[in-house]
Amino acid sequence: MGHILVTGSSRGIGKAALAKLAERGVPVIGHASRSHTAADGAPPIIAADFGDPQAAQGLWEAALELSGGQIDAVVNNAGRFEANRLDRSDIEWLDAWEDTLRVNLTSAAQLSRFAVNHWHARGVGGRLIHVASRAAYRGDSPAHWHYAAAKSGMIAMHKTIARAYAKDGILSFAVTPGFTDTSMAGDYLASRGGPGLLADIPLGRVAAPDEIAAIIAFCALDAPPSMTGAVIDANGASFVR
């Protein structure tokens, strides 16, 4: 099997996914916005800040070289979740909107395009896994219009890719997590509005990164081709549809 590129894998869900795929014996390539010192034997992490429009292309080219020219799957996981209140100045609000759309959606579109073209050129199939969010369907807080819009856009892109290229063996899967505790410092609940949010989750807790990573690994390695185009919810039944 060729390599799997996992974006945003320096921490949180992406780090857990990278580890899970590596455990399965798959050669993996990680990514983060900036350089991180990798532990001995850990997968390589390529630095590329998606705030820069050329960063996704630089990442793709670097990953292709590291892989020896054969990438078989891409996990579009990198993302930012930063508040953008309506009472900011016009230019601050617009800048934050553009930045979140670029990091959370445009970079994933660029990488998906490079991957589809790469698989077509090689005459092989491949897999894309998009880490979107419950917010794609449910919306988000009043300060996160941009985040919800980017994640909805990701789902629409995913379905389009799945429908367009299934005939070529190019499969696309999306995962839509609800709250997932990715904080090392244990302040995750506070950062998302306090313990009250648990009242909304029938499971009684937020997801663990490992749980979302298990779904990502399933989509990358095990999901039957007939599942292409699927969106897999993981939100403790806080949003059922």
Ligand SMILES: NC(=O)c1ccc[n+]([C@@H]2O[C@H](COP(=O)([O-])OP(=O)(O)OC[C@H]3O[C@@H](n4cnc5c(N)ncnc54)[C@H](OP(=O)(O)O)[C@@H]3O)[C@@H](O)[C@H]2O)c1
């Ligand atoms: N946690 C949740 O509750 C939750 C819920 C639903 C969906 N999600 C989605 O799941 C994905 C992973 O979330 P997470 O909570 O695991 O995130 P996280 O712990 O905040 O980690 C974010 C990852 O994305 C990278 N990243 C951030 N800004 C970037 C930029 N400008 N350019 C390139 N890479 C950038 C980070 O790299 P650095 O380390 O270099 O900053 C890091 O590797 C995201 O797409 C998120 O929207 C998360």
